[in-house]
Each structure stands twice: as C-alpha cells, then as structure tokens.
Amino acid sequence: xxxxxxxxxxxxxxxxxxxxxxxxxxxxxxxxxxxxxxxxxxxxxxxxxxxxxxxxxxxxxxxxxxxxxxxxxxxxxxxxxxxxxxxxxxxxxxxxxxxxxxxxxxxxxxxxxxxxxxxxxxxxxxxxxxxxxxxxxxxxx
Numbered sequence: 217x218x219x220x221x222x223x224x225x226x227x228x229x230x231x232x233x234x235x236x237x238x239x240x241x242x243x244x245x246x247x248x249x250x251x252x253x254x255x256x257x258x259x260x261x262x263x264x265x266x267x268x269x270x271x272x273x274x275x276x277x278x279x280x281x282x283x284x285x286x287x288x289x290x291x292x293x294x295x296x297x298x299x300x301x302x303x304x305x306x307x308x309x310x311x312x313x314x315x316x317x318x319x320x321x322x323x324x325x326x327x328x329x330x331x332x333x334x335x336x337x338x339x340x341x342x343x344x345x346x347x348x349x350x351x352x353x354x355x356x357x
Contacts, residue, residue, distance in 0.1 A: 219250050237267035241274060244281075253281045272302050276311060283315045291315040306332055323353055 217225070226243045233239060240263035247256035260278035267274055275298025282291035295312035302308060309332050317325040330350035334343040349355065 222246055235266060237263050241270060248281055253285050256281050276307050280311050288315050288318040326353060327351060
C-alpha cells in the first residue's frame with residue numbers, strides 16, 4: 217500500500233470514528249511521513265486531547281512538527297508540556313533544544329544538550345565539567 221493509500225485509509229476510518237485517539241495519532245504520523253506537517257498539526261492536537269497511550273510519542277511528534285513548520289515558540293511550549301508529563305525525557309529535551317536554537321536561544325540550547333550528554337554519561341569521564349560549563353558557557357580562564 218502506498219503512503220497516499222495509507223493516508224486515505226486512515227482518513228476514511230477516522231471519518232467513521234473521529235474521536236479514536238489511535239487513529240488520530242496514526243493519521244498525524246502518516247501526514248508527517250509524507251511531508252505534510254502543516255496538515256498533521258490538528259490531528260496531533262486532537263489526539264493529545266483524547267489519548268491515554270503513546271503520549272510521549274505524541275508530544276515528541278507534535279513539538280517536532282511545530283518546529284519543522286517554523287512555529288518555534290509553540291514547539292517549545294509543546295515540549296514543555298510533554299516534559300511536565302515525562303520529566304527529563306531525553307528526546308523531548310533534545311528537540312526542545314533545537315527549537316530554542318531556532319529562536320536564537322543558543323546558550324540555552326547548548327546548555328541543555330551538555331546537561332543531557334552529561335546525565336547520559338556520554339562524555340568519556342568529562343560529565344562533571346560539562347555539566348558545570350553547561351550553566352557557565354561564557355566562563356573562561
């Protein structure tokens with residue numbers, strides 16, 4: 217089945233069950249896969265109103281989609297709402313950092329990424345200084 221056929225199938229099923237959070241989620245994801253990010257947004261929003269499952273994926277996809285279409289402030293707000301539910305999630309934090317970068321908040325973005333790398337012990341023993349400098353990026357000798 218082609219991507220267009222999958223999308224048409226999802227839309228037909230959604231017409232019969234418009235409040236099905238799983239169909240809304242799948243429809244949002246399918247729009248994204250097809251490069252139709254603007255069209256995905258309302259499906260994400262409705263799915264987040266109704267869904268009890270895969271909320272982490274929904275927040276990540278929704279925020280990422282908002283960032284891709286240039287709605288950077290909205291993306292940060294979506295990631296913040298997702299992080300309120302899923303404290304410390306690395307994907308939400310990384311994508312939030314990208315949206316901060318897009319807003320010209322480079323210091324905040326780099327600091328967050330350094331914290332994330334330090335917490336995940338991805339810096340070969342340099343986690344402690346990286347965590348320090350994440351909050352002191354301009355400090356030099």
